[in-house]
Amino acid sequence: MDMFMEYVWAFIIGGLLCAVGQVLIDLTKLTPARILTSYVVAGVILGAIGVYEPLIELAGGGATVPLTGFGNLLAKGVREAVDENGLLGAFMGGFTSAAVGVSAAIFFGLIAALIFKPGTKINENP
Amino acid sequence: MNISNEEYGEIAKRVSPPSAMTKTIPMAFLIGGGICVLGEALLNMYAALGFSQDNSAALTSMTLIFLSALFTGLKLYDRIAQHAGAGTLVPITGFANSVVSPALDFKTEGFVLGLGAKMFTIAGPVLVYGISASIIYGIIYYIVKLF
Helix, strand or coil, X not given: CCHHHHHHHXXXXXXXXXXXXXXXXXXXXXXXXXXXXXXXXXXXXXXXXXXHHHHHHHHCHHHHCEHHHHHHHHHHXXXXXXXXXXXXXXXXXXXXXXXXXXXXXXXXXXXXXXXXXXXXXXXXXX | CCCXXXXXXXXXXXXXXXXXXXXXXXXXXXXXXXXXXXXXXHHHHHHHCCCCHHHHHHHHHHHHHHHHHHHHHCCHHHHHHHHHCHHHHCEHHHHHHHHHHHHHHCHHHCHHHHHHHHCHHHHHHHHHHHHXXXXXXXXXXXXXXXC
């Protein structure tokens, strides 16, 4: 695919996924925690029914960077683990595929929390 | 009190009520889309360095999470989030921010029950429901495969 269009689609699809989140925040007053949780679960469902992989084909980072992409990664990991290990795989694949993201968030989070000083929260509408 | 137009604009922006959706949604779109374009650039960079597709994706997530932790520590992420709304929440950087921000803020309450526990205030529920949904899918997938 043309390199330029790849970035355009990443911008459009990624932007749209975020815009949907903003609509939910503005209209339903869903808290950020609920938005993030809903996005991951939605990603698992979209990955399970097979509509998320085509979106990644089209948008690349536009589909993998939003948290629905993380959900899709969980579904993909479980599918591969079940193919390989049977029913036990249902309890393996999720953590296997989430390992890098979760480990990175924990480790870099710990380092950042140790290095930086807590400050006054600037964000008034968390 | 002497203030410039810019300063006045800043103050007016700070005290005015939450902006209308005509402003919040385009901002979420632009900044969220921008973060995804950065992700796409990282994906292509790691692929060009010879990493497999899966490893490029993992390294991209790692890089974005690292940047988010750094920007959260520098108090820049929250400043951007004020304007971006869901644009900085929905990308994986928002997940990282939700881990780093409480860890930093509750450091004063101790390293175990402060930093260590509060780190999962938002990441906890995300994992509980995300992992559970994936297990349910795995069981359904296993059963469907039998027939």
